[in-house]
Amino acid sequence: MAQPESFKKDLLAAIPSLRAFGVSLTQNADRADDLVQETLVKAWDKQDSFEPGTNLKAWLFTILRNEFYSQMRKRGREVQDSDGVMTQKMAVHPGQLGVLDLADFKDALATLPPDQREAIILIGASGFSYEEAAAICECAVGTIKSRVSRARTRLQQILAVSGEADFGPDAISAQVIASNAA
């Protein structure tokens, strides 16, 4: 097992990543911090089961993610934003052509199913490998790959539909989607 002193230091160092992952799961800063708190307590209790030399961040992300889904089950509700983060973003003015506004992107991300959102965050932003992401999500590598792929496609569709952004897999599908939406 790790020395308590260094384990504590490593936990502290992981907190910014844990909070970011928590916000990306919950879309809510307060809920994310509650998750981080639970994660730290659980990690501390289970520190004997952590194998030094393996990826502590991945181990912690697994705990946080499990906590997130178990809270969701308890609350019996979908991952929704209760503080209006999602409604607040409405004042979206996409900037210049070809430049995708970060607020637009955030909105699009929020519309993804949780499993796809976490997959694309883990792979595309948190810097995990497909294998690590699969371990964190307790699923097959192929499942992560397909979730990432679906998430990416969906983001491209949403963002193309949302208009001005010069962006997306191809102009035809964007037009089809846009005309369907019209």
Place this chain on the structure above:
Amino acid sequence: MSEKVSEKKPKGGQAAAALGPNAEIGRKLKQYYESLIVDEVPDRFAQLLSQLESVETKLEKD
């Protein structure tokens, strides 16, 4: 608009490439995530860890 049809983008299965530094989604994803990273750790977490540590130290002494 029709000129854009010639723009080929990677299909699924190359999702990782499409999330790379040259892809808009990849860039935005990282930008979004970085915007969530706050280096400063709130006191509540530092205090919590100190508490957990002191409980453990006490238990070990007993």
